[in-house]
Amino acid sequence: MYLQSLTVVAALGxxxxxxxxxxxxxxxxxxxxxxxxxxTSNATLERGKLMFNIxxxxxxxxxxxxxxxxxxxxxNSPRDLRRGIYLNRSTASGQLPTDYDLYRTITSGIHNTxxxxxxxxxxxxxxxxxxxxxxxxSRFADSTEYPLDVLNVGAEVLPSPQSLAKGRTLYLQMQxxxxxxxxxxxxxxxxxxxxxxxxxxxxPTDLTNLSNFKFGRSALDIFRIFSTGLNGTPMPSYAQxxxxxxxxxxxxxxxxxxxxxxxxxxxxxxxxxxAHGSK
Amino acid sequence: xxKLAVAFLLVVVFLSCLVSESHAIPLxxxxxxxxxxxxxxTEPLLNEFGRRFQANGFQLPGTSEKFxxxxxxxxxxxxxxxxxxxxxxxHDNILDTTFxxxxxxxxxxxxxxxxxxxxxxxxxxxxVPIIIANGSTSIEVEAAHLIYSDVLNDGTGSLNFRLGKFxxxxxxxxxxLLTGADPLVDTYDxxxxxxxxxxxxxxxxxxxxxxxxxxxxISEGLRWEVGATGGTKSDIDLNTARAVFGxxxxxxxxxxAPMRFGGFxxxxxxxxxxxxxxxxxxxxxxxxxxxDAEIYDPWTKRFDLFGEYSIxxxxxxxxxxxxxxMVGGFAGLNVIIVPEKFYLYGRYDWMNQKEVSDNQHQIDVxxxxxxxxxxxxxxxxxxxxxxxxxxxxxxxxxxxxxGILFGF
Numbered sequence: 271m272y273l274q275s276l277t278v279v280a281a282l283g284x285x286x287x288x289x290x291x292x293x294x295x296x297x298x299x300x301x302x303x304x305x306x307x308x309x310t311s312n313a314t315l316e317r318g319k320l321m322f323n324i325x326x327x328x329x330x331x332x333x334x335x336x337x338x339x340x341x342x343x344x345x346n347s348p349r350d351l352r353r354g355i356y357l358n359r360s361t362a363s364g365q366l367p368t369d370y371d372l373y374r375t376i377t378s379g380i381h382n383t384x385x386x387x388x389x390x391x392x393x394x395x396x397x398x399x400x401x402x403x404x405x406x407x408s409r410f411a412d413s414t415e416y417p418l419d420v421l422n423v424g425a426e427v428l429p430s431p432q433s434l435a436k437g438r439t440l441y442l443q444m445q446x447x448x449x450x451x452x453x454x455x456x457x458x459x460x461x462x463x464x465x466x467x468x469x470x471x472x473x474p475t476d477l478t479n480l481s482n483f484k485f486g487r488s489a490l491d492i493f494r495i496f497s498t499g500l501n502g503t504p505m506p507s508y509a510q511x512x513x514x515x516x517x518x519x520x521x522x523x524x525x526x527x528x529x530x531x532x533x534x535x536x537x538x539x540x541x542x543x544x545a546h547g548s549k
Numbered sequence: 550x551x552k553l554a555v556a557f558l559l560v561v562v563f564l565s566c567l568v569s570e571s572h573a574i575p576l577x578x579x580x581x582x583x584x585x586x587x588x589x590x591t592e593p594l595l596n597e598f599g600r601r602f603q604a605n606g607f608q609l610p611g612t613s614e615k616f617x618x619x620x621x622x623x624x625x626x627x628x629x630x631x632x633x634x635x636x637x638x639x640h641d642n643i644l645d646t647t648f649x650x651x652x653x654x655x656x657x658x659x660x661x662x663x664x665x666x667x668x669x670x671x672x673x674x675x676x677v678p679i680i681i682a683n684g685s686t687s688i689e690v691e692a693a694h695l696i697y698s699d700v701l702n703d704g705t706g707s708l709n710f711r712l713g714k715f716x717x718x719x720x721x722x723x724x725x726l727l728t729g730a731d732p733l734v735d736t737y738d739x740x741x742x743x744x745x746x747x748x749x750x751x752x753x754x755x756x757x758x759x760x761x762x763x764x765x766x767i768s769e770g771l772r773w774e775v776g777a778t779g780g781t782k783s784d785i786d787l788n789t790a791r792a793v794f795g796x797x798x799x800x801x802x803x804x805x806a807p808m809r810f811g812g813f814x815x816x817x818x819x820x821x822x823x824x825x826x827x828x829x830x831x832x833x834x835x836x837x838x839x840x841d842a843e844i845y846d847p848w849t850k851r852f853d854l855f856g857e858y859s860i861x862x863x864x865x866x867x868x869x870x871x872x873x874x875m876v877g878g879f880a881g882l883n884v885i886i887v888p889e890k891f892y893l894y895g896r897y898d899w900m901n902q903k904e905v906s907d908n909q910h911q912i913d914v915x916x917x918x919x920x921x922x923x924x925x926x927x928x929x930x931x932x933x934x935x936x937x938x939x940x941x942x943x944x945x946x947x948x949x950x951x952g953i954l955f956g957f
Contacts, residue, residue, distance in 0.1 A: 323769055324705060325611030328598035331805045339597040339807045342850040343590050345889045379583065386583040390612035392704055481582075 310401040318402025334406035346470040354407030355502040362419040363499040363507035372400045382481045427518035437523025449474040454527040467502035493521035591917045594727045605706040606698030630955040632657040639946045656682025707762040733900035734877040770800030792817020806847040812840045834864045856880035874903045892917040923956040
């Protein structure tokens with residue numbers, strides 16, 4: 271009971287923080303949508319260029335083309351920043367990311383890929399890189415791209431046996447297993463057939479492996495992906511096809527797969543929730 | 550030999566299973582939750598990002614751990630194990646005889662690495678290889694130094710200090726070469742065969758202090774280092790030494806392919822007090838200098854052509870006052886066949902020692918195949934041809950073998 275209360279408090283705190291963060295208020299003191307189109311000083315851009323050339327150009331290239339010196343050594347090419355297509359967003363499918371989305375990717379990296387987390391870079395420098403990389407794509411200067419439809423997290427549905435069972439049903443209904451496999455191990459019938467918009471062959475995420483959650487492994491992180499999709503990949507957004515509550519059920523189910531492969535039909539939900547400290 | 554091969558295969562299979570279960574990747578990759586290929590073309594060859602990482606005091610380029618967040622681990626520990634089976638054959642070309650044929654399990658080298666941030670600017674790096682071969686075990690502290698990074702607080706790593714035992718940045722470091730062999734000039738020992746103690750080998754780590762960095766304000770790819778050392782092998786020699794060194798290299802990019810040009814200079818004095826050679830101490834001045842270059846092809850960036858030309862002089866290698874002068878270098882090629890999977894390399898080394906006409910030529914070719922993210926199969930073929938006319942040794946030593954490199 272104590273754990274459950276603690277989890278609820280923590281979850282509320284997390285949601286609160288995330289909403290605040292997605293508004294930029296907690297960290298940056300500015301609304302991210304406004305920041306996206308806000309003018310940037312030359313000094314910030316100069317600093318951003320310097321730090322980009324030091325930290326990012328070995329992979330992304332000084333011209334942002336994703337064709338940096340070490341690109342050829344990586345199985346998947348680094349992002350071509352000139353196209354303005356980003357995976358890690360809090361905006362609707364197909365839209366540009368907010369500045370804070372870009373800041374978050376630089377800060378946290380993309381887990382288990384060649385993109386490391388630059389947490390130890392000065393926050394101002396990370397921020398200046400955000401401004402600089404937006405210069406590579408004309409989309410950011412295109413007024414028709416705005417306003418951005420930033421995700422509203424809404425009321426979180428906490429994990430429960432009922433939520434997980436509903437999530438499992440949705441997982442099958444929405445054909446998730448076609449790519450991610452019946453047990454979520456990334457081995458569905460369609461696995462191995464996907465190519466992203468940049469020509470990289472990509473594999474569906476093994477949802478049972480913690481390391482494979484590229485943008486965070488909390489239920490909230492997963493909910494965000496279901497709500498925004500991953501631009502440039504076959505992973506769609508379910509914002510139009512599933513209600514917010516159903517997306518939470520699905521997120522809870524996928525989240526529950528991380529530490530166990532026991533759960534198949536809801537029977538093991540209790541032990542999973544115990545393992546996650548939610549019960 | 551058969552039993553040995555079977556035992557080796559069993560060890561390989563066992564360790565492969567162990568690794569595939571653990572999904573572990575070593576040291577910095579684990580610390581930063583990224584892949585080995587962020588910094589390495591294939592271990593130990595550093596790519597451009599890896600070189601910047603190393604130059605920034607083993608921190609991501611552009612970062613300083615004073616900004617590290619609470620959830621970021623500051624310490625890292627890695628283990629690298631490399632068991633090798635070798636066949637070595639030496640042939641005397643004058644007598645036309647073959648001798649010294651050996652089929653050996655050359656042993657296992659287990660490298661322990663550790664690095665940690667010790668505060669806003671301080672960090673350390675340590676490498677301790679444990680070599681288990683021929684029934685004996687040896688441990689050496691190959692590197693152990695403190696780093697004070699980002700001295701100017703500008704986030705660019707233009708000025709850093711290090712203090713302790715390290716390899717000087719002159720020319721090509723071991724982790725900038727794919728072959729395991731050190732360049733012949735760097736390892737040439739004029740006193741070999743004359744004394745129990747080595748005199749000088751530029752490839753060896755040394756105790757010292759240096760200042761280094763990348764001068765982004767002047768040119769993005771301009772790297773420099775100046776330092777003073779206590780001479781190489783100062784941890785095991787009876788001799789004392791002091792030396793200064795400096796290096797400078799510039800990287801430019803054509804179609805995002807790096808091209809690097811540089812040079813180095815090392816000079817020092819070694820006071821030889823080894824009583825096994827002479828009751829009277831004497832001093833030997835050691836000088837090494839060279840230029841080096843590295844060029845990636847600008848079309849595919851898969852071909853990495855590199856080379857070095859260096860000269861060396863020891864002005865008094867023995868009590869008779871004999872001077873030794875060496876000229877040599879190497880040229881090589883690394884090729885990426887399949888990214889993150891398969892690599893080929895080749896290198897030709899030569900070294901001419903003028904006074905005793907000791908001429909050495911070496912050809913070194915091999916491959917790396919990444920069986921798993923942290924398991925690499927390696928194969929190597931090396932031929933060393935040495936000539937000491939008129940009546941000296943004229944021999945060819947050929948080595949070929951295979952091994953596995955495990956990272957944990």
